Amino acid sequence: MKAAVITFPGSNCDRDLAVAFASAGADVVRVWHKDTTLPAGIDVVGLPGGFSFGDYLRCGAIAARAPVAGAIRHFADRGGAVLGICNGFQVLIEIGLLPGALMRNAGLKFVCRPVPLRVETADSPFTAGWTRGARITLPVAHHDGNYVADAPLLSRLRGEDRIALSYGDNPNGSTGDIAAVLSANRRVLGMMPHPERAISGALGSADGTALFRAVSGALTTA
C-alpha cells in the first residue's frame, strides 16, 4: 500500500500519521500543500491533525482551498480512500467531501484526553478491523470538534450506516454523539479522535493500530 500524507502550514500530526501508516506496512510519501497533483500509485491519502493556517477564518477553511485540495477532491471522486483526522476532518468537510460542520466545543474548552468510543460500523476500509459495537479508547485533542448535523442529515447518516464511531461520553456536544463519519461511497473517513496517537501500549492505547492494519489489508494489491 502506498499512502500520501499531506502537510499544511500548521499541521502537527503529519509525522505521527506517516509513522502509523508505515508501521502498518505502507510506503509513505509526504506531500506539501502547494503540490497540485498526488504522486502516482497512491492508495490512500491522509490529512493530519494540527492547526492548518492557524485555524484562520474557520478551522480547515484555508487548507481546503490550498492547491493540493483539488487533487484530493479528484482522487476521492475517482473512489480513492481518504482519511482525515481532527483538523484533517475539518478540512474534508470544508472541501465538501463530508457533510455537516464542526463547530466550537459546546463546553468552549479545548478537550485533550483519551475518550471511550463505540464502533458503529465495520463496513469500510478503515473500520473493517473492528467489530460493530466494539468499545475502544482513542485520544481526542481539539477545540472545534462539535459535529453539527441537522435532523435530515442525521437520519441519512444513520440510515446509510455512515456513522463510523460514536462517543461513549460526549466530550464536545456533537449531534448524536458522532465522532467519525463516512462518505456515501464509504471510502472517505473523517474522525476527531486520533488513531495515530494510539498505536502502541507505550502511548496508552494501541486501539488505533486496527485502523491502519485494516486500510493496509484492504488496499494492498497483490
Place this chain on the structure above:
Amino acid sequence: MKARVHIMLRDGVLDPQGEAVRHALATLGFAGVEGVRQGKVIELDLAHDDRASAKADVTAMCEQLLANTVIESYRVEID
C-alpha cells in the same frame, strides 16, 4: 470601494460562544439579556468602481470561502 461582510450563525444553530457571553453579562449584573449571538465582520478594500459587480463578486467570495453556508448566513454591504 469598501465592502463589509457580516457573518452570523444561522438561526437554530446553537452558539456556545454567544451563550458564554450571555452568562458573563449576567454575572456582571446586566439583567434582561435574553440572548447573545456572536458573529464576525470582514472588511474588504476593492478596486471595483461598479457597486453591482462588487456585490456580485463579494457574494461569490462568501459562497466559496468567507462563509460556511451549512451553519452560517451572510450579509454583504457595499459602501
